[in-house]
């Protein structure tokens with residue numbers, strides 16, 4: 001089933017072999033509710049806890065490909081959610097820091113990722129602030145729809161680094177990449193429409 005999914009993603013234009021290999025390896029059915037287990041390897045998004053969603057495999061593959069990071073790079077993810085995107089980045093050999101504002105999701109992603117052998121740094125907090133203490137990052141990947149580009153995420157990028165972020169109102173964003181080509185010099189590219197749950201301000205109450 002996983003092989004079929006990878007073939008489907010290739011047909012949809014995903015060509016980065018390392019991304020495809022990671023998707024081939026990771027048991028996505030562990031990251032979703034057992035109700036949807038049978039459909040884990042279809043190109044669909046599913047509801048997870050706290051009213052959030054696990055992104056479609058194509059979205060995960062596309063964002064990962066756009067991130068253009070490699071083994072050993074340090075990456076910041078905003079929106080750990082189920083942990084699936086985080087697993088893809090870890091499987092590709094990146095050092096991953098990931099922030100989640102929903103306590104329930106933060107609590108469940110860590111044990112699952114560790115069980116699968118991944119060792120990301122996970123934080124319960126507000127993604128708008130990034131993670132200054134571990135900056136600068138080679139890449140920053142935002143997996144929720146941001147109403148604007150948070151300054152901290154730009155500040156915490158290395159020169160030569162890239163931010164991948166869906167920007168716009170709920171369910172109607174544009175997938176942008178922002179390259180920090182030099183200190184104070186950014187290059188923005190639009191990669192088309194996207195539909196994400198919103199990036200919410202401040203940390204949720206637990």
Ligand code: SAH
Nearest residue numbers: 054079081082084085101127143144199200
């Ligand atoms: N990468 C996830 C996608 C989850 S959906 C996966 O693979 O499953 C997006 C996630 O972003 C949700 O879990 C939501 O709670 C989280 N989120 C929304 N606003 C946030 C913020 N300000 N800081 C951190 N996480 C946030």
